Amino acid sequence: MKILKEIYPYIIILLVVILIRTFIATPIKVDGISMYPTLKGNEFLILNKLGKPDRYKIVVVDEKEDDLIKRVIGLPNETVEIKNGNIYINGKKIKDEYGSGTTSSYDKIKLKKDEYFVLGDNRENSRDSRSIGPVKAKQIKGTTNFILFPFNKIGKINK
Numbered sequence: 001m002k003i004l005k006e007i008y009p010y011i012i013i014l015l016v017v018i019l020i021r022t023f024i025a026t027p028i029k030v031d032g033i034s035m036y037p038t039l040k041g042n043e044f045l046i047l048n049k050l051g052k053p054d055r056y057k058i059v060v061v062d063e064k065e066d067d068l069i070k071r072v073i074g075l076p077n078e079t080v081e082i083k084n085g086n087i088y089i090n091g092k093k094i095k096d097e098y099g100s101g102t103t104s105s106y107d108k109i110k111l112k113k114d115e116y117f118v119l120g121d122n123r124e125n126s127r128d129s130r131s132i133g134p135v136k137a138k139q140i141k142g143t144t145n146f147i148l149f150p151f152n153k154i155g156k157i158n159k
Contacts (some may be wrong), residue, residue, distance in 0.1 A: 023049060023050075024048075024049055024050060025046050025047060025048055025049060026046075026047050026049070027044050027045070027046060027047070027148055028044070028045050028046075028047040028060055028067065028069070028144065029042065029043070029044050029045075030042065030043040030044070030045065030069055033122055033125055034068075034069070034070070034120030034121070034122050034125060034126035034127065034128070035058070035069055035070070035071075035120050035121045035122060035126075036100065036121065036122040036125075037100055037121065037122075038058075038071075038098065038121045038157065038158075039058075039069065039121075039147075039157070043147055043149065043150065043153065044147070044148045044149040045069070045144040045146060045147055045148060045157075046144060046146040046148055047060050047141060047142045047143075047144050048142050048143050048144060048145075049141065049142040050142065051142045051143030051144070052143070053072045053075075053116055053137070053140050053143060054072060054075070055072055055073065055074075055075055056071060056072065056073075056098065057071070057072050057143050057145070058070070058071055058072075058143060058144050058145060058157065059071075059072055059116075059118065059140050059141075059142070059143050059144070060140070060141040060142055060143075060144060061118060061135050061139050061140055061141070062139045062140075062141055063127075063132060063135075063139065067141065068118075068120075068127065068128070069120075069144070070118035070119060070120055070126070070128050070129075070135075071098055071118060071119055071120070071121060072116050072117075072118055073087060073089075073094075073117050073118060073119050073129075074089060074111050074115075074116060074117030074129075074134075075111070075116060076111055076112065076113050076114060076115055076116065076137070077110075077111060077112070077113055078090055078110075078111050078117075079091065079108060079109070079110050079111070080106070080108070080109055080111065080117045080129075081106065081107065081108035081109070082103055082104065082105050082106040082130070083105050084105070085102050085103050085105075086103075087099075087103060098121050099119065099121060099123045100121055100122050100123060100124075101122060101123045101124035101125075102123060102124060103119070103123040104123070104124075104130060106129075106130050109134065111134050112134070114136055114137040114138070115134035115135065115136060115137070116129075116134060116135045116136075116137065116140065117129045117134055117135075118135050144157075145157050
């Protein structure tokens with residue numbers, strides 16, 4: 001009984017950590033250059049599992065065997081079109097301050113009530129909605145805006 005009393009606080013701490021990682025936040029590693037220059041490969045971010053996707057937020061998408069880190073561009077029920085390197089939402093050109101390189105054209109698409117259009121910031125080297133199509137809401141694991149590692153970059157993502 002005495003041993004149980006001694007380890008009880010550690011069991012509680014372990015359970016809290018497991019619950020936080022499972023339902024609230026967990027680290028995630030950037031793999032590749034699709035979000036360059038905003039994010040670079042081998043950086044670790046904090047995934048906020050409670051975060052809601054919104055335009056320009058960075059999200060983590062469950063795409064088959066991969067987790068893709070992308071930026072939300074189109075929201076449910078919107079029309080998205082990319083022509084001549086410009087992005088149009090519901091027929092209006094949006095300011096694209098996150099994209100690097102030329103954004104390839106994409107025919108007009110009407111998103112369903114549970115779909116998002118996501119792009120990598122490195123528009124010339126990204127597997128995103130231009131190749132995989134719209135992303136379902138249930139595929140979005142959460143949002144991220146905090147770099148955990150490397151330590152010299154720790155803090156909120158600048159863009």
